[in-house]
Amino acid sequence: MSPYDSDPAADRLVTAAADGEDQAVEAALRPKQLDEFIGQERVREQLSLVLQAARRRGTAPDHVLLSGPPGLGKTTLSMIIAAELGAPIRITSGPAIQHAGDLAAILSSLTEGEVLFLDEIHRMSRPAEEMLYMAMEDFRVDVIVGKGPGATAIPLELPPFTLVGATTRAGLLPPPLRDRFGFTGHMEFYAPAELQRVVHRSAALLDVEIDPAGAAEIAGRSRGTPRIANRLLRRVRDYAQVRHDGQVTREIAAQALQVYEVDARGLDRLDRAVLDALLRLFGGGPVGLSTLAVAVGEESETVEEVAEPFLVREGLLARTPRGRIATAAAWQHLGLTPPVQAAGPRTSTQSALFPDDPVV
């Protein structure tokens, strides 16, 4: 199981997965053109060339694969691709296509130049995947009619179309499928300044008055992810409207997100509980995952898949063969002083690096 497939703590304010409210409002906040799309400079430039060239030649562009963590703009970009090409878009997803026949039905109804958006493409069934190879390469599928020795393959010509695949797990795609994409865009986490622009743009669309410092405060807590930035903005808006006059400043944003337990670095209650236990109960580690999980009253999987990825990404926690250890940044972030042994010549990190020595 991956944190992207099913998030055991999906009600968290800082999860990157979309919840019902996100889905309802996201359509309104999505940039509609490439120029409006903030950040991801490299992907944007590369994609812009692919699209412009195709438009000039008057042909459908190569198939496009967009890969990256949830909430960074893959669905948004796929819609932009269709809009920039002036082409209609058909939207489906890997889990929705369980039989090759499901895919054949979709492919055979495409019109010339149409964009087919296949979300979570890594979750398609194997037979559908094999049909897709042929469709992508030759714009043709073989529809199998009947079963057993009497089965016959009826070839079906398809109009040229552009497949846009999106995946949070590019590594899970079989190489033959990956190879059939002419262009792969790797989406990366956003820099704080880029997220600040996202917050500003969304605030304008939602009619929220916000100053630059307020937008920066929200951006800094959004874990590099526009979806989280937009969600935090909505919670800050609530707070500003109920407790104040609706205007968002740095102070109001910080107060609001303190109420929702999202700290200055984007850690929430669970993240902080894990760090807190690691530091206070185990002196910064090393400590085994299951012990750490019991200490915070959570399942090991929750700690490992929900809390740890971000803590590791932020350089607050490290996974070592001997267990979890806290970094110096973790002590600093929680405002704690490392114990004397840990701060001295033999740190907990060194203990982890010299596994033959007894643990202190």
Ligand SMILES: Nc1ncnc2c1ncn2[C@@H]1O[C@H](COP(=O)(O)OP(=O)(O)OP(=O)(O)O)[C@@H](O)[C@H]1O
């Ligand atoms: N570059 C951007 N500029 C402005 N807003 C953005 C940008 N990228 C994403 N967003 C906003 O973030 C939200 C989430 O984006 P999107 O749904 O495209 O993410 P995703 O990568 O498809 O996520 P998932 O993997 O969960 O499907 C959307 O509401 C969109 O408006």
Ligand SMILES: [Mg+2]
């Ligand atoms: Mg999406």
